[in-house]
Amino acid sequence: MAATDPENAATLVSPGSEVLGPGHTYGSVTDKISSIVLTRGTGKKYKAGLALAIVLLLMLNYAVTVLMAVGVGIFGINVPVGWGFAITNFVWWIGIGHAGTLISAFLLLMRQKWRTSINRFAEAMTLFAVACAGAFPVLHMGRPWLAYWLFPYPDTMGVWPQFRSPLVWDVFAVSTYATVSLLFWYVGLIPDLATLRDRATKKFKQVIYGIFALGWRGSARHWKRYEMAGLLLAGLATPLVVSVHTVVSFDFTAAIIPGWHSTIFPPYFVAGAIYSGFAMVIALAVPLRKYYGLEDFLTIRHLDNMGKIMLATGLIVAYSYIMETFMAFYSGNPYDRFMIMNRMTGPYAPVYWVLIAVNLVIPQVLWISKIRRNPLWLWILSFSVQTGMWLERFIIIVTSLHRDFIPSSWGMFYPTRWDWMVFIGTIGLFFTLFYLFIRFLPMISIFEMRELVHKTAEESTH
Amino acid sequence: MKRQPLYGLMAEFHSAEELLEAAKNTYEAGYRRLDAYSPFPIEGLADTIGFSRTRLPVLVLLGGLFGCCGGFFLQWWPNVIGYPLNVGGKPYDSWPAFIPITFEMTILCASLTATFGMLALNGLPAPYHPTFNVPRFAQATKDRFFLMIMAEDPKFDPEQTRQFLAELNPREVSEVES
Numbered sequence: 001m002a003a004t005d006p007e008n009a010a011t012l013v014s015p016g017s018e019v020l021g022p023g024h025t026y027g028s029v030t031d032k033i034s035s036i037v038l039t040r041g042t043g044k045k046y047k048a049g050l051a052l053a054i055v056l057l058l059m060l061n062y063a064v065t066v067l068m069a070v071g072v073g074i075f076g077i078n079v080p081v082g083w084g085f086a087i088t089n090f091v092w093w094i095g096i097g098h099a100g101t102l103i104s105a106f107l108l109l110m111r112q113k114w115r116t117s118i119n120r121f122a123e124a125m126t127l128f129a130v131a132c133a134g135a136f137p138v139l140h141m142g143r144p145w146l147a148y149w150l151f152p153y154p155d156t157m158g159v160w161p162q163f164r165s166p167l168v169w170d171v172f173a174v175s176t177y178a179t180v181s182l183l184f185w186y187v188g189l190i191p192d193l194a195t196l197r198d199r200a201t202k203k204f205k206q207v208i209y210g211i212f213a214l215g216w217r218g219s220a221r222h223w224k225r226y227e228m229a230g231l232l233l234a235g236l237a238t239p240l241v242v243s244v245h246t247v248v249s250f251d252f253t254a255a256i257i258p259g260w261h262s263t264i265f266p267p268y269f270v271a272g273a274i275y276s277g278f279a280m281v282i283a284l285a286v287p288l289r290k291y292y293g294l295e296d297f298l299t300i301r302h303l304d305n306m307g308k309i310m311l312a313t314g315l316i317v318a319y320s321y322i323m324e325t326f327m328a329f330y331s332g333n334p335y336d337r338f339m340i341m342n343r344m345t346g347p348y349a350p351v352y353w354v355l356i357a358v359n360l361v362i363p364q365v366l367w368i369s370k371i372r373r374n375p376l377w378l379w380i381l382s383f384s385v386q387t388g389m390w391l392e393r394f395i396i397i398v399t400s401l402h403r404d405f406i407p408s409s410w411g412m413f414y415p416t417r418w419d420w421m422v423f424i425g426t427i428g429l430f431f432t433l434f435y436l437f438i439r440f441l442p443m444i445s446i447f448e449m450r451e452l453v454h455k456t457a458e459e460s461t462h
Numbered sequence: 463m464k465r466q467p468l469y470g471l472m473a474e475f476h477s478a479e480e481l482l483e484a485a486k487n488t489y490e491a492g493y494r495r496l497d498a499y500s501p502f503p504i505e506g507l508a509d510t511i512g513f514s515r516t517r518l519p520v521l522v523l524l525g526g527l528f529g530c531c532g533g534f535f536l537q538w539w540p541n542v543i544g545y546p547l548n549v550g551g552k553p554y555d556s557w558p559a560f561i562p563i564t565f566e567m568t569i570l571c572a573s574l575t576a577t578f579g580m581l582a583l584n585g586l587p588a589p590y591h592p593t594f595n596v597p598r599f600a601q602a603t604k605d606r607f608f609l610m611i612m613a614e615d616p617k618f619d620p621e622q623t624r625q626f627l628a629e630l631n632p633r634e635v636s637e638v639e640s
Contacts (some may be wrong), residue, residue: 172562220499
């Protein structure tokens, strides 16, 4: 198999497979992915996209500044709806993050080869989504500068957080999740940073990538420990991701509000999180593959698989909606029954029916394989699902709170422009971070692609 | 022509299979202080050069246990000893309510141990290493495979070892200066 020739001839050519285009070598995958970072530079579309994201980010900064100065009164929240957009956005963002961990950890344990080309940017998506999510409970607190009170430290006041409260569990779950996601992502990047260090031609880039590559040299001993660490992190991150959204659902289930107090919430929330997360991965993957010409790495098979996962998790979500409605009647509890009827026919009924349409009905087209294999259709559909999942959290929070046990305490929630500015602002934060990521770091794991080339070639000869 | 002392000799190969074969032959020839470098993890390569077990899983287990006990104690101590507070008539030691945080702390400490343990055992960060003195070694993060026999190996002899490596049919043998 060895080439007899000079310096840089390809040593092994992969025949390709369903998850990798044909004719790739170790060198070609390395060059293709690292050139996006090192030599391609930024085009007009990239700059326009980044500029738009930064404008939205600045809007977030403005809104948060006003929030700090004036207080949460600028939001539409009041008694009885004390949790409005902020908590809706929190649950939505953290749910989006979950797909990244699932792809990188769970699919690794399942030895799914198609995860290779999507895990890196899906993990980046997780990290940025968690950053957006984490901001909301803090901003929602009224006095965000005292957020550190949530952490247990021996303070002079002699008091401790209420460890029996799901809200404190949430602090631990989300901060652990953010930390582990960062570790997992960075560990995965180390060999690729070394590749960039060795490919970079400018001194500055060599030094910066060199520092973050930590002196990685690809030693067999290092790889052995590295792979073990990756496997252990995957094994730890998989139950973690399930626990995080379970704890998020405890924020609701531990309360006695009809519409919240339900044992179906943990699995229902986890499925919904994966549903919206895969929608976000598709929303990012389709433009990336087109704009950067990555059709060989992000094949139709990848999109098809992600479509199938969306369909499956979407059906779990659908089952939960149906079961929630069924239980409201079957339980014989008048408050539960009223809550469901109020959702379907009350003042927020239009929102509820849009939710059913975009989250349950429209995604059923994923049964058709032609649609799963069509990037454009899948891309459009991903927005339907993300809208749906956002509306789901809005419905759960607002319709459950606005009419509880006593009609005299009923009320309505209307978002103010500040609610919208903070929400849309975090989308700006997310995309600013994501644009910077695709410019400065390899968006596909290079060393795992080389491994895929090797394995694909090996399989074809056997 | 005074040169830096020799750190080792390095042979370059074209494919993972060649490297694996060469590593096997080298180990069988009695060399023990050797290392192999590849652009992606190769199954069985570490075992071939005599590195078959890593302590990392044990460390991670210990890290996890530390997080588990520490996480529980973190909640138990303030609630039972430090500042017992009657909340809704619940017992001070209401341990089921402490499980979620205990679980999260277990995962957190185990993950930190996995990451930093891996780096520490690997001796990273290592900004300088003699292998980087070989110009062709930059290809080790792209598409070339290297085998190095270190000068500290008792069997090492500049001439004989070089000849031995040359017989493994590498693309090139280079000296690694320390």
